[in-house]
Amino acid sequence: MITWMQRHKRWLVITIWISTIAFVGAGFVGWGSYEYGKQGGVVAVVGDREISVEEYQEEYSNIYEQYSKMFGSMFNKELAEQLKLKDVAYKQVLQKNLILSYADSLGLDITNEDIAKELVKYDAFIKDGKFDKDTYIKVLAQNRMTPKDFEESLKRGLLLQKVQTLFDLNPNGAELENLSKLIFLEDDISIKILSLNDISVELKDDELKKYWEENKNSYMSEVSYDLQYKEIPLISSNSTQDDINAHYEKFKIDYKHADGKIKSLEEAKEQIIKDLDEKFTKTEALKIYLKVKKDEEKLESTISFKESQLPYSPDDNAKILESKEGEIIKPFVQDNKYVIVKLNKKNLAAPLSYEDALSSVKADYEKILKNKKLDELSTAQLKDFKGDDILGVTRESITKITGLDQQEAAKFLNQLFSSTTKEGIAKLDNKVVLYRINNSKISDYDKTKDDVVRSTLKQLQEEELMTNLLKRLENTFPIQSSIQEKE
Numbered sequence: 121m122i123t124w125m126q127r128h129k130r131w132l133v134i135t136i137w138i139s140t141i142a143f144v145g146a147g148f149v150g151w152g153s154y155e156y157g158k159q160g161g162v163v164a165v166v167g168d169r170e171i172s173v174e175e176y177q178e179e180y181s182n183i184y185e186q187y188s189k190m191f192g193s194m195f196n197k198e199l200a201e202q203l204k205l206k207d208v209a210y211k212q213v214l215q216k217n218l219i220l221s222y223a224d225s226l227g228l229d230i231t232n233e234d235i236a237k238e239l240v241k242y243d244a245f246i247k248d249g250k251f252d253k254d255t256y257i258k259v260l261a262q263n264r265m266t267p268k269d270f271e272e273s274l275k276r277g278l279l280l281q282k283v284q285t286l287f288d289l290n291p292n293g294a295e296l297e298n299l300s301k302l303i304f305l306e307d308d309i310s311i312k313i314l315s316l317n318d319i320s321v322e323l324k325d326d327e328l329k330k331y332w333e334e335n336k337n338s339y340m341s342e343v344s345y346d347l348q349y350k351e352i353p354l355i356s357s358n359s360t361q362d363d364i365n366a367h368y369e370k371f372k373i374d375y376k377h378a379d380g381k382i383k384s385l386e387e388a389k390e391q392i393i394k395d396l397d398e399k400f401t402k403t404e405a406l407k408i409y410l411k412v413k414k415d416e417e418k419l420e421s422t423i424s425f426k427e428s429q430l431p432y433s434p435d436d437n438a439k440i441l442e443s444k445e446g447e448i449i450k451p452f453v454q455d456n457k458y459v460i461v462k463l464n465k466k467n468l469a470a471p472l473s474y475e476d477a478l479s480s481v482k483a484d485y486e487k488i489l490k491n492k493k494l495d496e497l498s499t500a501q502l503k504d505f506k507g508d509d510i511l512g513v514t515r516e517s518i519t520k521i522t523g524l525d526q527q528e529a530a531k532f533l534n535q536l537f538s539s540t541t542k543e544g545i546a547k548l549d550n551k552v553v554l555y556r557i558n559n560s561k562i563s564d565y566d567k568t569k570d571d572v573v574r575s576t577l578k579q580l581q582e583e584e585l586m587t588n589l590l591k592r593l594e595n596t597f598p599i600q601s602s603i604q605e606k607e
Contacts, residue, residue: 164214167221167597171213174269175276179216180209214601218593220276223283230275230282238274287585305537306514308559312507313523314498316550321489323482331485332474339477342426345440346465348419352408352451352458357400364392398453405451405458412460413448419462432459498545498552505554512561524551 164171183205188195200206239245245256260270332339357363368375368385375388411417430437436452436459443449443463451458474481510520515537521529528548535546536555546553 163210163602164217165598165600166214166217168224169217169221171217175273176210176213178273179213180206183209183212214599215590216276216280218590218597218599219283220279221597222589222593223279226283228279228282230278234278235271235274238278239271306512306561307536307557308509308511308561309513309536310505310507310509310556310558311521312501312505312554314494314501314552314554316487316490316494319490319493319497321486321493323486323489328478328481328485329474331488332477332481335481335484336471336477339472339480340469341467341472341476342428343469344424344426344467345430345463346422346424346467347440348422348462348464350408350412350419350421350460351454352401352405352460354394354397354456355401355404357396359393359396363396364389367392367396401458402451405460409448409451409460412462419448419460422464424467494552498554502543502545502554505556507554507556509558524548524553 161173162170163173163176184200187200187203187205239256240251244259245251247255257267260267359367365385368388372382372388375383375391377383377387408417412419425431427441430440432440432452432454436449436454439449439452440461440463445463445465448460448462451460453459471477508522510517513520513533513536515533517533518526518529521532524532528551531548532546532553532555535544536557539557543554543556546555
């Protein structure tokens with residue numbers, strides 16, 4: 121999935137024209153460990169326009185929200201990092217400000233009346249059927265925004281829309297009809313699917329070793345950590361009834377049934393005793409920790425873990441990963457025991473020996489040989505292959521392509537209808553499809569599909585126009601950037 125998302129990233133982000141805040145109430149996505157600047161800072165200057173950190177963050181939030189809605193629970197901040205969405209947002213906000221600078225040069229502007237007309241379109245600001253200023257300010261405050269920032273964002277969006285009207289494209293009826301016939305073209309085809317799984321190759325020791333020699337830096341050991349540690353099992357605090365009563369009175373709200381009702385003293389007693397024991401044990405563990413720091417006591421047990429095998433909670437593992445050699449970490453709870461850990465040594469990644477890397481080397485080299493053999497086989501068979509005949513194939517015929525899953529079938533059909541030759545080879549991840557177009561039929565014009573065709577045609581025309589316009593604007597308006605792009 122991540123590979124597919126990276127490949128199609130440019131089609132998933134919002135278009136250059138859309139700039140206004142998509143939905144009040146969505147809130148901003150946090151930047152995590154990235155430091156792009158502080159509140160009120162400027163990340164770039166395009167022409168005479170300064171791009172603030174807030175504008176940049178708004179752009180990222182909009183893109184993040186779009187991915188989140190599109191992919192649901194499978195999308196998260198880690199995937200956003202892998203897709204470099206912050207770099208995408210940065211590039212897009214630069215492009216938008218190039219367009220806005222162009223608008224400035226044309227003398228276009230947005231009036232207070234334009235902004236007022238836009239504000240009344242937001243249901244979140246309406247009270248008793250009309251715009252309410254107090255509600256407006258309250259809703260923005262809940263979203264960590266000021267009226268000034270929000271209205272500046274609206275102004276940018278409305279100005280972009282004004283520029284867009286200069287380039288509005290309205291395909292005529294003949295263009296729609298002709299494109300519709302091409303888009304919904306039908307082919308009668310023959311196909312043969314070849315799979316890597318059906319290819320066998322011989323792995324020779326000398327070739328494997330040569331491949332490893334040439335690629336040894338791709339086969340690295342995992343970072344590991346040499347630790348000293350001490351475990352302190354829970355110690356009974358020998359709590360008296362008075363101790364239990366006092367603790368219950370102070371923290372009774374923490375002891376509840378599943379339905380939220382507070383437990384009685386007797387119902388909570390067992391858990392209270394355990395909590396008091398844990399509190400007592402923590403105090404004793406801290407005493408030992410201080411003695412270890414003063415070198416009055418030693419951590420005698422030693423162990424080594426690879427980074428992926430550290431056995432503690434994510435937060436406690438992170439403390440170990442972030443610590444320096446010789447650092448002692450404060451006691452933490454693990455499996456009803458307090459643990460004190462000292463990082464003795466961090467063993468950095470290094471090239472694996474041939475023997476240790478062999479299983480991975482075999483898998484990688486085998487795939488290379490199989491792909492090479494598959495390419496040779498598909499080229500040799502293309503001219504006279506005999507395969508399955510499929511009639512009336514369109515761009516939407518995903519379920520007709522047996523032997524491929526839906527994603528593979530969609531990818532194949534995209535290659536098929538982009539082809540300019542009668543026969544060819546469509547390469548998928550672990551398969552190739554040999555295809556031959558036996559007959560093509562221009563579909564009958566279907567007026568009900570005009571909206572789809574019009575949208576496709578406008579997208580193609582606007583993308584070409586926008587690409588050329590941005591190239592010219594990049595040479596017209598200087599860009600001063602405080603961030604190094606990664607894309």
